[in-house]
Every structure is written in C-alpha cells, then in structure tokens.
Amino acid sequence: MFERVLLKNVDLPDGHLLRSYEAGGGYGALAKVLREHTPEEIVELVKQSNLRGRGGAGFPTGMKWSFVPKQTAKPKYLCCNADEGEPGTFKDRIIMERDPHQLIEGLAVSGYAIGAETAYVYIRGEYVTAIRRLEQAIAEARDAGYLGRGVLGSDLNFDVHIHCGAGAYICGEETAMLESLEGRRAQPRLKPPFPAVAGLYASPTVINNVETLACVPHIVARGADWFRGIGPDKSPGPKLYCVSGQVRRPGLYELPMGIALRELIEEHAGGPLPGRKVKAVIPGGVSAPVIPETGLDVGMDFESLAAVGSMLGSAGVIVVDDTTCMVKVATRIVEFFHHESCGKCTPCREGLNWAVKVLRRIEAGEGTAGDLEQLDMLCKGIFGNTFCALGDGAAMGLRAALKHFSDEFVAHIEEHRCPFHS
Amino acid sequence: MTMREKIEAAAARYPSRRSAIMPALLIAQKEHGHLPGPVLEEVADILGVERIWVYELATFYTLFHTEPVGLFHLQLCDNVSCMLCGAEALLGHLEATLGIGKGETTSDGLFTLSTVECLGACEMAPVMQVGDDYHGKLDAARLEALLKDFR
Numbered sequence: 289m290f291e292r293v294l295l296k297n298v299d300l301p302d303g304h305l306l307r308s309y310e311a312g313g314g315y316g317a318l319a320k321v322l323r324e325h326t327p328e329e330i331v332e333l334v335k336q337s338n339l340r341g342r343g344g345a346g347f348p349t350g351m352k353w354s355f356v357p358k359q360t361a362k363p364k365y366l367c368c369n370a371d372e373g374e375p376g377t378f379k380d381r382i383i384m385e386r387d388p389h390q391l392i393e394g395l396a397v398s399g400y401a402i403g404a405e406t407a408y409v410y411i412r413g414e415y416v417t418a419i420r421r422l423e424q425a426i427a428e429a430r431d432a433g434y435l436g437r438g439v440l441g442s443d444l445n446f447d448v449h450i451h452c453g454a455g456a457y458i459c460g461e462e463t464a465m466l467e468s469l470e471g472r473r474a475q476p477r478l479k480p481p482f483p484a485v486a487g488l489y490a491s492p493t494v495i496n497n498v499e500t501l502a503c504v505p506h507i508v509a510r511g512a513d514w515f516r517g518i519g520p521d522k523s524p525g526p527k528l529y530c531v532s533g534q535v536r537r538p539g540l541y542e543l544p545m546g547i548a549l550r551e552l553i554e555e556h557a558g559g560p561l562p563g564r565k566v567k568a569v570i571p572g573g574v575s576a577p578v579i580p581e582t583g584l585d586v587g588m589d590f591e592s593l594a595a596v597g598s599m600l601g602s603a604g605v606i607v608v609d610d611t612t613c614m615v616k617v618a619t620r621i622v623e624f625f626h627h628e629s630c631g632k633c634t635p636c637r638e639g640l641n642w643a644v645k646v647l648r649r650i651e652a653g654e655g656t657a658g659d660l661e662q663l664d665m666l667c668k669g670i671f672g673n674t675f676c677a678l679g680d681g682a683a684m685g686l687r688a689a690l691k692h693f694s695d696e697f698v699a700h701i702e703e704h705r706c707p708f709h710s
Numbered sequence: 711m712t713m714r715e716k717i718e719a720a721a722a723r724y725p726s727r728r729s730a731i732m733p734a735l736l737i738a739q740k741e742h743g744h745l746p747g748p749v750l751e752e753v754a755d756i757l758g759v760e761r762i763w764v765y766e767l768a769t770f771y772t773l774f775h776t777e778p779v780g781l782f783h784l785q786l787c788d789n790v791s792c793m794l795c796g797a798e799a800l801l802g803h804l805e806a807t808l809g810i811g812k813g814e815t816t817s818d819g820l821f822t823l824s825t826v827e828c829l830g831a832c833e834m835a836p837v838m839q840v841g842d843d844y845h846g847k848l849d850a851a852r853l854e855a856l857l858k859d860f861r
C-alpha cells in the first residue's frame with residue numbers, strides 16, 4: 289500500500305489538535321528551515337522537487353515563487369486558495385478539518401521562502417467546520433510560537449489570517465480572489481501582470497492551493513529527490529484524488545501522481561454500483577473534459593491527461609454509470625458555469641446563457657437538427673475569447689461531451705425524448 | 711463583544727478598511743439574521759467606507775441575504791455528484807413535504823428551501839447544508855428524520 293503522507297493524520301480522533309500534529313513530528317520542518325536554510329535554498333529545494341500547483345493549473349511552484357521580486361519596498365503576501373468550489377472536489381476541506389496544522393506549517397515555510405510576513409487563507413464560507421478548526425489551530429500555533437513575531441526564537445515574523453468567502457465560485461480564480469480580498473466584487477483581473485509581481489494591494493503575492501502548501505513541509509523533511517521519486521518525473525509527488533458519483537466507495541484517496549484512472553476507480557473506489565457499468569468519468573472537476581470508459585487507462589497526471597484532451601484539474605473524479613443521461617450531465621454542468629459566470633465578458637455571460645437554453649431544449653426532447661451545430665458554434669465563440677479560464681473550462685467540457693456522446697444527443701433529437709426517461 | 715468591536719477586530723487584520731467589508735457583512739448577518747438596508751448602512755459607517763461598496767458586495771455574494779430567510783435554511787446541493795446520487799428526488803420530496811418550491815419560505819417562517827452549487831462534500835452525496843451543519847448520504851428516510859428534529 290502507498291504510504292499516506294498528506295493524509296497521515298486525518299483519521300486520528302484529534303488529528304486537528306497541535307499535540308497530535310507535534311506527536312507525528314509536526315513543525316519539525318519549520319524548525320529545520322529556520323535553523324539551517326536561507327529562503328533562497330527553500331525556493332531552490334521546491335524547484336528541485338518539481339512540485340506543481342494542486343489548484344488545477346499545475347504551474348511549477350518553485351518557479352512561481354522565484355518570480356517574486358527580491359528588491360522591493362512593498363510588503364509581500366502569501367495567499368492560500370481554499371475556496372474549493374470546483375464541483376467534485378473536497379480534498380482541501382478534509383485537510384483543513386482534520387489536519388489544519390499541516391497547512392499552517394506549509395504556510396510558514398512558504399512565507400519564509402518568499403519573504404512574506406502575512407498570509408491570508410481564503411476559505412469558502414460554507415466550510416464552517418474547516419474555518420473553526422483552522423482558527424483554533426492558528427491560535428494554538430501562535431501560543432506555541434510557530435506563528436507571530438520571532439517565530440521559534442528566530443527573526444522571522446509571520447502571521448496567518450482567515451478570510452471567509454461568501455458563495456461565489458469565481459473567487460477561486462486567483463485574481464478574482466484578490467479583488468474579493470480587497471473588498472470588491474470578485475471579477476478577474478487581466479494577467480499579466482501575474483500576482484507574483486503585482487497582486488494583493490498591488491504588492492508581490494504568491495497564491496497557492498491548500499494541497500500545494502501542504503506538500504511543502506514534507507519536501508523539506510524528506511528532500512526533493514524523495515518527492516520526485518513518486519510518480520512521473522514531470523508531475524511527481526503524492527496526490528489527493530476525490531472520487532464521487534456513481535461508485536461503490538466514494539471518498540478521498542492519497543496515491544502517487546500518475547496512477548491509472550481505471551485502477552483508482554476499480555480497485556480503490558470499489559468500481560461501479562452493483563449491476564451497473566461505468567460509462568464516463570470526469571477526471572478533474574467539472575472544468576475537465578469527460579473521458580469515455582474506453583479511455584480509463586490514462587495516467588492521472590498533468591501530461592497524460594492533457595495528451596488525451598482532458599486535464600488533471602483539481603483531481604475531482606466524478607464517475608457516471610450507464611443508467612445516467614449524458615445530455616443531462618452536460619446540461620447541469622453548463623448550468624453551473626452559467627450561474628457562476630461573473631458577467632464581466634460577453635462570450636461567457638451570453639454564450640453560456642444561450643448554451644443552457646439549447647441544452648435544456650434537447651434534454652426535454654424539443655431539440656432540432658441544427659441545435660448540435662449551434663452548440664458547437666457557441667463553444668467556438670467562447671473558447672479562447674474570455675477573460676478568465678471559467679469560460680474556457682465550460683466550453684471544453686461541453687465540446688468533449690458532444691464529441692464522445694454524440695449518439696445520446698442525436699437520440700434525444702431524433703426520438704423527441706430523453707431515452708433515459710422511460 | 712458588540713458588533714462594532716467584532717468588526718473593528720476583523721478590520722485590524724487588513725491594511726485597508728475596504729477589505730473588511732466582507733467579514734463585517736458576515737458578522738452583521740450573524741447578528742441580524744439577514745442584511746436589510748439600515749444594517750448595510752451601519753456597516754458602512756463603522757468601517758468608514760462608501761455605502762455603495764457595501765451594497766455592491768451584499769448583492770454579489772450568494773451567502774449574503776438582503777431578505778429574511780427561514781429559521782432553518784435548507785440548502786440542498788444539486789450539482790453533478792449529488793445529482794448522480796439522487797438529489798433531484800430529494801428536492802421533490804422536500805417540496806412536497808413542505809409545500810413550497812425552491813427559493814420559498816414556509817408560512818410559519820420555519821423553513822426556507824434552496825438548491826445550491828457543490829458544497830465540497832461530494833464524497834457524502836447527496837448533501838444538504840442547514841445552518842453550520844452538513845448532512846450527507848441523504849435519502850427520503852434520513853430527510854424525514856432531520857425535518858422532525860428541526861420541528
């Protein structure tokens with residue numbers, strides 16, 4: 289069995305308390321860093337490890353950190369993206385609820401590496417338990433000298449604050465998150481400049497996902513080679529996979545990066561429900577294009593999934609079985625993106641509105657022959673023409689559903705009904 | 711702590727007062743149940759920021775309610791993973807039992823029914839959030855038991 293690294297503490301009854309974390313060697317990496325390493329060495333170590341962002345885009349973390357300007361009079365900020373809104377994704381919640389100190393240690397080491405004295409953790413407001421646990425853990429860490437002025441007797445000043453979201457998926461997009469933190473409506477900013485150069489309050493800002501930051505203390509403790517030795521060289525490390533939908537054992541699984549999607553579903557998550565067959569899998573949250581059953585031998589890493597036209601995204605693996613209508617699934621996903629569109633750019637706001645209408649019509653058995661072409665045209669109009677990746681994700685997902693399950697769309701139109709509603 | 715003190719404590723975490731609008735609205739909503747106009751004005755005055763900035767945020771984010779909601783706000787997730795595990799039938803069940811549609815509140819002010827996007831707890835789909843709590847792996851029987859508890 290693969291050794292649990294990130295999920296080591298989550299099943300302990302008091303895994304969220306400082307004493308449990310310390311008992312497992314917690315905060316050892318922070319102490320080591322402050323004793324033995326310069327910030328530059330930590331950036332280099334993380335670069336060597338090849339850690340890539342677990343928020344979905346897979347950008348190399350060490351490289352992102354190295355873009356933070358060294359000579360600047362401005363304060364630098366670290367932001368943790370804990371907005372976790374991607375349907376099918378729940379890994380960050382479980383880390384924060386059951387092992388919040390792992391995140392805090394990751395924040396402290398990362399803050400030291402980039403030269404930030406303040407970190408904000410942007411958590412979605414629905415995560416009440418996670419917010420409470422993290423608040424409690426921050427207070428414990430301050431009392432124990434892991435946070436605050438002169439961390440562990442060194443000259444590092446570093447503190448962490450929680451900022452609660454209030455129910456908007458778009459806040460997970462990093463520049464929308466910055467707008468939200470500054471007290472404005474969460475609408476994305478144009479990149480570049482990237483936040484590493486000009487982010488929160490126009491200061492250099494590193495934004496990383498919860499799971500990304502949670503990897504950092506382990507890299508410090510065990511070395512870059514250890515991390516790189518797990519999974520494919522270009523996308524290495526232990527990885528959290530969120531499995532949900534029509535499967536026997538939905539849950540959070542920690543396995544190496546690059547594990548075959550089929551193995552994850554059949555061996556770890558128990559396969560389909562009795563008497564059913566897997567029809568399709570969305571491998572990385574609803575922004576990731578769907579993969580038909582025949583494609584399940586793909587490896588769960590950034591390169592392998594991109595090569596088959598999908599993406600690892602947030603590793604929210606949603607299993608759809610043969611009793612479910614793909615038109616309905618596609619409709620629900622596009623409805624979601626339409627609902628969450630911030631409205632800033634027309635192709636996303638209007639294009640998705642239109643796509644929802646056409647999809648609902650097809651699902652209701654009222655579609656016409658031209659509708660599929662129209663959906664195709666709408667995808668073309670949206671993809672590549674929007675301000676942020678929300679529009680792109682919606683268009684890519686819809687395109688994949690149309691491509692792999694065209695027979696189901698056609699059947700709806702020809703039979704004037706949903707073949708799955710008897 | 712008074713509401714003003716709580717808001718001041720939140721504001722101290724940021725270099726800009728404007729950043730504290732969201733936390734202040736969450737504090738005010740906890741205090742008042744929802745966010746009517748005068749509460750928004752009070753928040754703006756405490757922070758010393760433009761009122762329009764406060765209105766703008768109170769209407770942008772779905773967790774802020776400018777209208778009153780029921781004592782128990784039933785927020786049923788109907789996103790993909792929950793849909794695949796039967797959320798639709800649960801919604802029908804709730805509508806029938808409570809005699810209201812989604813977005814509505816029962817006449818006794820006890821329940822408001824909403825559907826929400828993914829709650830980030832898909833491993834226990836179908837999921838419903840009520841107040842601070844998540845209720846997962848729901849079926850008609852568990853739902854009935856929950857409603858009975860609330861009543």
Ligand SMILES: NC(=O)C1=CN([C@@H]2O[C@H](COP(=O)(O)OP(=O)(O)OC[C@H]3O[C@@H](n4cnc5c(N)ncnc54)[C@H](O)[C@@H]3O)[C@@H](O)[C@H]2O)C=CC1
Nearest residue numbers: 343344345347355372373374460482483484575601602677
């Ligand atoms: N975890 C979740 O709940 C969700 C995740 N996503 C994921 O988000 C992804 C898209 O995210 P984006 O932030 O739009 O991707 P992106 O590729 O624009 O950026 C990724 C990260 O790298 C940084 N970066 C990229 N180029 C840079 C440069 N030249 N200099 C400095 N920094 C640079 C960005 O600032 C960002 O932090 C999708 O792939 C999707 O999977 C989408 C929705 C929800």
Ligand SMILES: Cc1cc2nc3c(=O)[nH]c(=O)nc-3n(C[C@H](O)[C@H](O)[C@H](O)COP(=O)(O)O)c2cc1C
Nearest residue numbers: 341342343369371372373460461462496497500677
């Ligand atoms: C619409 C949209 C929503 C996003 N939501 C999240 C999210 O909830 N959590 C997250 O970590 N990243 C999310 N991202 C990706 C972030 O913009 C950013 O790439 C990430 O936080 C960087 O951290 P990482 O390098 O550690 O992955 C989202 C991106 C888009 C376009």
Ligand code: SF4
Nearest residue numbers: 630632633636674676
């Ligand atoms: S693509 Fe959609 S969500 Fe992104 S900025 Fe444009 S309108 Fe807003």
Ligand code: FES
Nearest residue numbers: 787792828829832
């Ligand atoms: S889809 Fe319902 S909790 Fe994620």
